[in-house]
Amino acid sequence: MGTAGDLDLERYFERIGYDGDRSATTATLNAIAAHHARSIPFENLDPFLGTPNRLDLESLQCKLVESRRGGYCFEQNLLLRAVLLELGFDVTALAARVLWGSPSTDVINPRSHMLLLVDVEGDRRIIDVGFGGMTLDTTLRLETNTVQDTRLEPFRLLDLRGDYLLEALVGDEWRPIYRFDLTPQHPVDYEAPNWYLSTWPGSHFVTGLLAARVAEGRRYALNGTRFTVHPLGGESVRLELTSADELRKCLESEFLIDTSGLRGLDEAFHRLP
Template identity: 65%
Template sequence: MTTTADFDLDAYLTRIGFTGQRTPTRATLDAIAAAHTATIPFENLDPVLGVPNRLDLASLQAKLVDGGRGGYCFEHGLLLRTALLTLGYRVTALAGRVLWGTDDPHAITGRTHMLLLVDLGDERRIIDTGFGGMTLTGTLRLELDTVQSTPLEPFRLIELDGDWALQAQIGEDRWRTTYRFDLQPQHPIDYEPANWYLSTWPQSRFVTMLMAARATTDRRYALAGRQLTVHHADGTAERRVLTGFDEFRTVLERDLLIDTSGLTGLRAAFDRLD
């Protein structure tokens, strides 16, 4: 299953709760970004449980659409790319270098992130539903040095050593860079080596540390190991450590919307978490 003809668009749109016009417009694109991020979480449960992520379309549909699960950037990006192509959008897949959490703002990290560029004719927009706790809940014009609003934080794109860089405004005057990217088109096969590395290398952060996140119109849920943080749109945050497995599973199901019924080894994985 590698073409849009194999894709169940109805099932995807039902999964994200989208009932709007199926026309390739800016309004539809923004609505899909918001609906997707609110319903399909970011999560790396499979790599933590020793199950490599698969990027073929059949696996993505089975897991993220039919299985009530989430995934990480390649899974989100490839699923969304197929949906947008099916709707008639002109989509270019891109690769990013993650800078979130690094000390060097000019660091050259690996191309381990996926994002999409959509050409609407009169403008080009970035859509990215798979960047964990700071994922975009809207879309951004491909335009430098312009503060752009989203349903949650403001974002902007800046020039960084010849690349584009995406920054999020944290607080009133603090800008943090999430990742840098260029406009070199990527094909689905280009993500396979990085996906295999991230989901199977024993020292990969996606193998050693459980992460899950979901964004709504007024808050972000972020789970890192046993620590749950809820960031509210007004700038306040709640943090707590999950001490019991039942509480942990409830958070996965209720707050992060992850169907855990088909997962084996989840309790053992919880016991290993810091």
């Protein structure tokens, strides 16, 4: 795995359009989260097109920064971890069990998601720029039973039999996102789940196409051929993409993804349900 010393910090900040303060403060942390979430989208184009995701820092910078692509949780948060370490933040990598879409919080899914815990200015905060359609564009205090507002949905953390349960208020319903504990993870701990999720023939990252991005007052989501805009406090607007050309235009304009290097995308469009 790459180290923080291998990071090109200037190129990263150029990529996310950030030219603000770089001191290790809560304000800086929240600002980086916002800029990152709006500039680097969640997407699984490589696994969908048959290329496993690589998690070394050189590959992450080449893909997410230089090639103006996006990625999923391991890619996004490992890159962000390197950035925060370079800036002097106290960062702990964590793993979560995804509950989004599960019928109950009692479901025990594998630890297939990555998030970060940052100790900053006497506070503990979680930061997560890689959870698809519910990606955070700010940080949350690590405290339970408190509703925490963001630029989009309110979030909260609850105690779930010793784990932290993250929920979001979607419409008028609190919906579970994932559960996690504070066991520190190392970059190598993500290699096995990353390989599984990006290569297993039954993985939804291999069989389907997903993309998501945070924007001002709205979220953009792509699931297969369905593109959806979720405005804050308004009705969602859905559009069915009917051709590979429409898909490329959507990825470029709404998700800010450079599709020029994606071989086989046009052919793969016809595999989408």
